Amino acid sequence: MSHGIDDKLGIINAPAIQNMVFLKNFSWDGVSHNLDERSLVPITTDFEMDSSLPEVVGKLNADANYKKMFKAAYGDDNITGERVLKAISQFMRTMISADSKYDRHKKGTASFTSEESQGMALFQNKCSSCHSGELFTDESYRNTGMYYNAQYDDRGRYRVTLDWNDNMKFRVPSLRNVEHTAPYMHDGRFYTLEAVLNFYSDNVEDQPNLDPLLKQNGHVGISMTSLEKQNxxxxxxxxxxxxxxxxKKFAE
Ligand code: HEC
Known part of the structure; x- marks a missing residue:
């Protein structure tokens, strides 16, 4: 769970801000498509920052440093809500992660251990229909058979479309930097990658709209040995x- 102002709890696990310039939809249920408007939600939501755009603009106007920076960016020091949101989204667009060992391996400047190569082959076979392409997401919404958590009452894509077929469907997340983004899943229910893989192999629930990829030949879940999970x-x-x-890039 993500903690907001005064340590208030939100219902969702904050997703990583990375490579957003390449994505079409944001958040677990895809409720927003417009990166410029996206920051309005956390600024105003009561359990996140519980503020308002006029309050933000007022604070920035009182700070000479910000007035200087707005002048440098926009040509005059007029601070408006629209400019604030644009500045935040432009900053998010610069956050690009494309220099992992995987990327270097593809460029031929790093080589995989045999464990990593076997893991990649297994991943391509078992995971990449959803976690596809260079961002490791096809940006679709899928029901992966997770039990519904009544405490948070989050039915995912259903909250946006009110179509029962979308019950418990969540946006396929990118897996870049996933080693560092625990806890996992929309509600942060798993703390380790091992737990995520144990879920896929043993605990997928056979719900009516479970993704067909997770129920092949009548078998629910993804079969993996513990060695395969390790790889x-x-x-x-x-x-x-x-x-x-x-x-490093931002510290320069
Ligand atoms: C049917 C599509 C599908 C397949 C196949 C699939 N995933 Fe996922 N994966 C998802 C969706 C959707 C989520 C988000 C679910 C949620 O939060 O409710 C997810 C979440 C994850 C997460 C959590 C990421 C985070 O930031 O919280 C990891 C890790 C993950 N998957 C790894 C894998 C691996 C490894 C495989 C193969 C063994 C795999 N997935 C197969 C659709 C899929």
């Missing part, structure tokens, strides 16, 4: 981008 995790760790994580 897949070794592969997932190649998606970590140290320069991005340690923020």
């Amino acid at each position: 897949i995790i070794a592969f997932l760790k190649t998606l970590s981008d140290q320069n991005f994580i340690t923020n």
Whole structure:
């Protein structure tokens, strides 16, 4: 769970801000498509920042440094809500993670251990229909057979479409830097990658709209031996981008 102002609890696990310039939808249920408007939600939501755009603009106007920076960015020091939101989204667009061991392996400047190579082959076979492409998401909404958590009452995509077929469907998340983004899943129910893989192999619930990829030939879940899980995790760790994580680019 993510903690907001005064330690208030939100119902969702905050997703990583990375590679957003390449994505079409944001958040677990895809409720927003417009990155410029996206920051309005956390600014105003009571359990996140519980503020308002006029309050933010007022605070920035009182700070000479911000007035200087707005002048540099926009040509005059007029601070408006629209400019604030644009500045935040432009900043998010610069956060690109594309220098992991996986990327270097593809460029031929790093090589995989045999564990990592086997993990990649297994991943391509068992996971990449949903976690596809270079962002490791096809940006679709899928029901992966997770039990419904009455405490948070989050039915995922259903909250946006009110179509019962979308019950418990969540956006396929990118897996870049996943080693560092625990807890996992929309509600942060798992704390380790091992727990996520144990869920896929043993605890997928056979719900009426369970994704067909998770129920093949009548078998519910994804079959994996513990060695296979270990190799897949070794592969997932190649998606970590140290320069991005340690923020070297932004510290310069
Ligand atoms: C049917 C599509 C599908 C398949 C196949 C699939 N996933 Fe997922 N995966 C998802 C969706 C959807 C979520 C988000 C679910 C949620 O939060 O409720 C997810 C979440 C995850 C997460 C959590 C990421 C985070 O940031 O919280 C990991 C890790 C993961 N999957 C790894 C895998 C691995 C490894 C495989 C193969 C063994 C796999 N997935 C197969 C659709 C899929």
